Amino acid sequence: MSNWHGMYTLFAKEVMRFLKVTIQTILTPVVTTLLYLMVFGQALEEHVQIFTGVNYLNFLIPGLMMMNIIQNAFANSSSSLIQSKMNGNIIFVMLAPLSVWEFFIAFTAAACLRGLMVGVVVFLVVWPFLEIPLQHPWLVVAFALLGSASLGAMGIIAGVLSEKFDQLAAFQNFVILPLSFLSGVFYSLNSLPELWQGISRFNPFFYMVDGFRYGFFAHSDVDPMISLAICTVFLLVLSLITLGLLHKGYKLRH
């Protein structure tokens, strides 16, 4: 017996929540991305060419889109959970006849939707001004979904583990931000020294960005199928950890 409508309602509530503050949740990331494009793109466009025939500004777009997708997916589930915990209103979801699966799917799907919305808006804003091909659209969609779902799950983990906004900010600033900045958004893995190339290969965000970029340019540092497999395994591992925490009721049901 499943509570489909309950799960849908929790998903809808999470979506309504971020749509009520679109300036913060959609517009701000789009403006930040445009600033990145202006600063990095304009400053380095003349000096850097990573893939043959692809100028640096165009190279940046998919990476920045993916960075926004994953950061916003993480922000959605983590901030919603920590706010509900701090306010105490998490109790209304805890009292409802929802399974851990339903809770997980609702929160992750809402996080995905926010991440994808930000990604799509960024694309729509820059698309009229730049020439960005879309060689493998299904790979773009697949990596966007895998990345946003993974970070949505990570957001649940961070929201569950954190007891204060402070702790969540630490997770965001010391884990998510470095991993996303060091994921090849602004550079190709091949342009790094060998040691850093090796270290970067342990960063799962790198495979999200690299595979996503392949979907646009049909160029990548790593075989996109390997990236797809790694991203899928990463999502499965995070999902298992999240479901385990929720099943245990860790810091939610004492």
Next chain:
Amino acid sequence: MSAAVSIRNIHKQYGSLQALKGIEFDIQPGEFFGLLGPNGAGKSTLINIMAGLVRASSGSLSVMGHDVVGGYRQARQSLGVVPQELVYDPFFSVRELLRLQSGYFGLRNNDDWIDELLETLNLTDKADANMQDLSGGMKRRVLIAQAMVHKPPVLVLDEPTAGVDVELRQHLWEFACRLHQQGHTIVLTTHYLEEAEALCDRIAIVNNGELVALDSKQALLARCAERQLTLTLADTNIRLPAGLQEKVIEHDSNRLVLRLDKNVMNIGEILAAVQASGGQLVDLHIEEPGLEEVFMALTRREPRA
């Protein structure tokens, strides 16, 4: 008929603290049940185990025959909880919150019942207001509406009148009584003992994680047999008979306070004895034992050696 709430040998351990030590009792369908105890006695832990918010270390608890762990969906469908704290989601209006809460319980198109709840709780004109803009009393009423949105047969009111004004307290009492008359099982925890005395059919008193009393209100009150008689006399000098003199606990000019065993001593005989001793009665006041005396006697902490 199976119990509305069945609690079996519930233990809860927080580290080295034993919050509940084998609590066991039933709450029958349709009862207005009081759960009393001093702060830190374990009431909230027990309520939270009932609601699935806390997991028991051992033992079992079922609501309307559904185990809160194994049959959590049905158990939660059967239970409405009004939390003690005024908690709310600041993103939504009252109506949105009630619609969301209905949805969590799998209910679509619940607007008729939501409208009825809003009207009953005098919230109709606040339906589209954000929770942040409501007074404390209104927020409390919204919490009740949220707990009732799925029409649960068992309603838990955890300190519902803490910090609310007299008018709202009366209103909440009337609402709880109406729900009780409609057949709902009500579980009330409160610090106001007169509230439990006025509303509850049966009362459990928890102290230090243990059940120290479980009885009907009348039986609990009968445990305290002493009542207090205050006499105001016209004159100050009166010599009572020896048998009565030893019952005097206070003698202040023309005011006489006696502590009497109501099962043994008859007020009429006492008044006759006072008058026979030359006392001219101006006024009298009888104070019957209340739940507070029983509560104090059962939960008094022995001083540590």
